Amino acid sequence: MNNLVDERTEWPGSRCSVASALDVVGTRSTLLLMREAFMGTRRFDDFAERVGIGEPAAAARLKELVAAGLLVRVPYQEPGQRTRYEYQLTEKGTELLPVITALREWGDRWETGDRGPSVLARHRDCGATVHTRLRCEADHEVLAGEIELVPGPGAMVDA
Amino acid sequence: MNNLVDERTEWPGSRCSVASALDVVGTRSTLLLMREAFMGTRRFDDFAERVGIGEPAAAARLKELVAAGLLVRVPYQEPGQRTRYEYQLTEKGTELLPVITALREWGDRWETGDRGPSVLARHRDCGATVHTRLRCEADHEVLAGEIELVPGPGAMVDA
DNA sequence: CGGCATCCTTAGGGATACTG
DNA sequence: CAGTATCCCTAAGGATGCCG
Numbered sequence: 402m403n404n405l406v407d408e409r410t411e412w413p414g415s416r417c418s419v420a421s422a423l424d425v426v427g428t429r430s431t432l433l434l435m436r437e438a439f440m441g442t443r444r445f446d447d448f449a450e451r452v453g454i455g456e457p458a459a460a461a462r463l464k465e466l467v468a469a470g471l472l473v474r475v476p477y478q479e480p481g482q483r484t485r486y487e488y489q490l491t492e493k494g495t496e497l498l499p500v501i502t503a504l505r506e507w508g509d510r511w512e513t514g515d516r517g518p519s520v521l522a523r524h525r526d527c528g529a530t531v532h533t534r535l536r537c538e539a540d541h542e543v544l545a546g547e548i549e550l551v552p553g554p555g556a557m558v559d560a
Numbered sequence: 561m562n563n564l565v566d567e568r569t570e571w572p573g574s575r576c577s578v579a580s581a582l583d584v585v586g587t588r589s590t591l592l593l594m595r596e597a598f599m600g601t602r603r604f605d606d607f608a609e610r611v612g613i614g615e616p617a618a619a620a621r622l623k624e625l626v627a628a629g630l631l632v633r634v635p636y637q638e639p640g641q642r643t644r645y646e647y648q649l650t651e652k653g654t655e656l657l658p659v660i661t662a663l664r665e666w667g668d669r670w671e672t673g674d675r676g677p678s679v680l681a682r683h684r685d686c687g688a689t690v691h692t693r694l695r696c697e698a699d700h701e702v703l704a705g706e707i708e709l710v711p712g713p714g715a716m717v718d719a
Numbered sequence: 720c721g722g723c724a725t726c727c728t729t730a731g732g733g734a735t736a737c738t739g
Numbered sequence: 740c741a742g743t744a745t746c747c748c749t750a751a752g753g754a755t756g757c758c759g
Contacts, residue, residue: 417678418667419595419660420588425671426663427588428751429579436578440709445721458752460722470670483759485720493670498704499692500666501578503658504585508577511629511652512584518712519576524696525706532697533658537683537690545657547684550599553677587731604741617732619742642739644740 416555425469426497430454430462436501438472438494440520443487463488471497498522503533575714584628585656589613589621595660597631597653599679602646622647630656657681662692 426432433452442448449459466472471494474486502522509518522531535543585591592611601607608618625631630653637643661681668677681690694702 417592417595417664418672419664419679420592420667421671422663422667423588423591427591429582429586430751432582432586433576433579436576436709439707440711449721454751455753455755456722457724457754461751483720486722492705495704496669497666498707499662499694500659501709502694503662503692504581505576505578507656507659508579508581510655512580513577513714519714520578521710521712522694522707523710524698524700524702525708527696527698527700529696529698529700531694531702531707533662534693534695535658535661535681535690536693537686537688539683539686539688541683541686541688543683543690545654546651548598548657548681548690549684550595550660551680551682552599553680555672555678589731608741613731614733614735615742616734616744620731 418555422500425465425471426500428462430458431466432501432504434459434462434466435471435494435497436520438488438490439498439501443489445486445488448488466494470494499533502531506533577714581659584624584630585659587621589617590625591660591663593618593621593625594630594653594656595679597647597649598657598660602648604645604647607647625653629653658692661690665692 426435430452433454434448437448437451440451442451445456445459445463448463449456452459454462463472467474467488470491472488473491475489476484476486478484505518505520505522513519523529524531535545535548537543585594589611592613593607596607596610599610601610604615604618604622607622608615611618613621622631626633626647629650631647632650633645634648635643635645664677664679664681672678682688683690694704694707696702
């Protein structure tokens with residue numbers, strides 16, 4: 402009888418980690434802000450401008466991302482300047498990279514094939530481009546078509 | 561000058577395949593409908609119920625997904641019944657699985673840790689659970705923290 | 720520079736009722 | 740079963756202006 406569950410994930414069959422993730426990063430601008438964070442953006446105005454949203458929207462989304470623990474608002478002070486704040490990725494935020502990468506690869510393949518890829522992910526150690534791969538625990542490389550999704554232990558598809 | 565680009569991706573720095581992908585699957589319900597499709601759901605009422613949205617919303621999102629080519633509406637006829645339609649994944653839709661998988665894994669790790677995973681992805685051939693992995697072209701396994709995102713050839717971050 | 724306050728528009732989505 | 744029609748509410752987001 403878990404009645405502490407977020408109301409938005411309470412529907413039968415929707416108590417799902419995909420839904421939970423989307424409660425946090427389920428909007429376009431939220432994911433674009435995270436993309437920007439991965440690209441090294443740290444300052445408020447840069448976020449707003451590079452994502453292409455207004456300051457009020459940027460402020461609201463950034464606040465949500467901080468509240469959810471994907472970003473931290475870190476004070477810093479340049480000599481002779483007053484204290485300012487920048488937004489830094491947390492571990493929780495950093496681990497969202499596979500989602501961004503998967504979206505980027507899908508967009509490259511199916512939506513923006515004519516123009517080249519707009520963002521590249523590089524392995525810092527060796528400089529090579531990074532891709533998302535599906536791999537099973539038996540260590541097979543897996544194609545999307547070879548997978549079936551099934552309810553897991555936390556599914557609660559009882560309605 | 562390419563003036564055929566979707567208006568929503570026209571902003572400086574946002575002509576990005578992540579943004580293009582999010583133009584198609586940028587809402588919560590859209591991605592949940594795709595999750596359902598991967599779980600084998602085919603019929604309209606099942607989509608609406610299992611995603612937890614009303615029929616009007618389901619109809620609107622499904623129509624968009626069909627228009628975008630992620631699903632196809634396929635007629636079928638059971639003997640003695642009138643013609644009905646079901647929604648099937650296309651290749652374009654199927655290739656969205658890494659996005660869903662990455663979201664699921666992130667949600668499992670950071671949002672629903674106490675309950676078990678609600679959906680499992682299984683490799684059909686061997687039954688083993690499937691995970692998203694980042695891998696570079698030099699064939700290294702890559703952690704999220706070892707990556708830097710950089711603008712690519714189609715970036716247009718000129719503003 | 721880094722926001723917040725205000726006002727407005729639009730898109731997503733719930734509820735209900737109705738049709739083929 | 741598979742939707743459509745209607746009405747209404749809320750959240751996302753643009754525009755403008757203010758403020759520390």
